[in-house]
Amino acid sequence: MDITSSIQEFSLAPGINERIAACVRELRDRRGLSLEALAEASGVSRSMISLIERGESSPTAVVLERLATGLGVSLATLFEAPAATPHPVSRRPDQVEWRDPASGYLRRNVSPGGFPSPIQIVEVVFPAGARVAYETAARPGITHQQVWVLEGTIKVVLGEERFELGAGDCLAMVLDRPITYHNPAAKPARYCVVIVASPPA
Template sequence: MDSVNEAPKIGPVIQAERKKRHLTLDRLAALSGVSRSMLSQIERSEANPTFAVLWSLTQALGIDFSQLLAGGTSQQRKPDSIDLVTLALTPEIRSPDGAWRLRILSPPMLAGQVEWYEVEIAPGCMLQSAPHAPGTFEHLTAYSEGLLVETEHGSQKLATGETARYRADVAHEIRNTGRQTARALMVVLHELKA
């Protein structure tokens, strides 16, 4: 078969770029909005991803789409003076029951260092988190009324504009005690290894 007509081997490139950035499948799934199972199939060349899926992956990994299709990514994408991420390409994590949504606003290269999210929690619902890595802190700034942060160290209600800072290396949750969707900005600071 003429190799010119063969589809590019995208899976191994995605896997190599993911590993180069020390990202797990779960982390890349969160950053790109592509499911873990789909990522696994793509990396094993068992799935034929759509353009939209590939675009999301290149944005999350910070690589050029053209280099991906060429079968290699020797360099990371050069930053433009202004890097725009459209709403359609902003990765999201949603709870299966629709209780909450996290929009990932931070760039992929800061994963595991500092991350920021737009948080939405439905009325009467909560976002529960298992303990993160030791030394992790969260900073939650309320954009609306009704938010309550609870950890094993206590609980704190937030009024609009207030910020709660708390250890996130223990089990913690953010509740919406109000009657409307609650919104906030969450910044996660991971302990930096020397």
Template sequence: MSNIVDPLVDRIAARVRAERERRRWTLAQLADTSGVSQAMISRIERGESSPTAVVLGKLSAAFQLSVASLLALAEGAQDEAPGAPGVRRRADAAEWRDPATGYRRRQITGPGFPAEIAEISLPAGARVPYPAAAFAFVRQVVWVLDGRLTFHDGDTVYELHPGDTIELGEPAERVFANTTDNACRYAVVLARDVRP
């Protein structure tokens, strides 16, 4: 285990706790709603454990937020002035890494932009499933930039190559998989349909 302190883990912890408290849910209520154990939620909220992409998918679904929204809020994008023009340097961008798969995510847009855009790097052999509820209330496009993405949309499987896009329809269980020996990089463009 690494001794490096990741400030993003602390911000994710604070965001999960704040979202739970905003709804006046107990740990047990969030566990029941999300399917994530109380013990794991408690460790996440105390900053003792970095959640995996799968766990974040379950928590975001329980909160009726997209994973992108939950992470963007945790990354501190809310601290920027909405609508303020500016350059976002790659070196300054917070990057979240899934401890289970090595999946990396970087928020591209700030909170004032009408769509959320994130850049994802999916390592060779990685597979990240999300429950259908993680896609409620949002419209989403996945755009493959490099490599190949095997995308499961419910029971349908798509092989996506550089330049390919897929616009997601009604919420379904989805899996982002990289079945190759090389990393896959893609962008997720998300717009909210309805505010919960």
């Protein structure tokens, strides 16, 4: 199946909003944050966080990235399934897929959920013409990220720096500035994101 078919045939996985809801609630409780405190830390309104935690909203990638930053985790963490016993192998049928309702981009958590590793791998299928702008600048700790383009072309703007990447290209960066992804082509792009986050000092 080509990547265009992947986008066309993908439908929102049942229960994904509930999974995100449970993860946000658990992380907020673990950090002892009230709704108001998380709203202040993330820039997401208290009412929106409440809707997300009840599974009554389909938040965009931009909103979820703000929440993840406020909670001190990566965006990929919010899609992880609770695992009683983390396993080092992530089987393809178990890998969580989620589509951004704003841009239509499809992301898949490749790494084993809950396994104690600082590395997370995500695959993204980015529709033709799609654009996603993450406005967050300061993130807890230091987050290293590499983007490896597998098919197509994407443009990345990191702060004031601009990069155009084609198939086979790999961009290394530290996520300490706002970042924008854009697919300028007439066909979808597919790329792999590798994230390594160090905890705050």
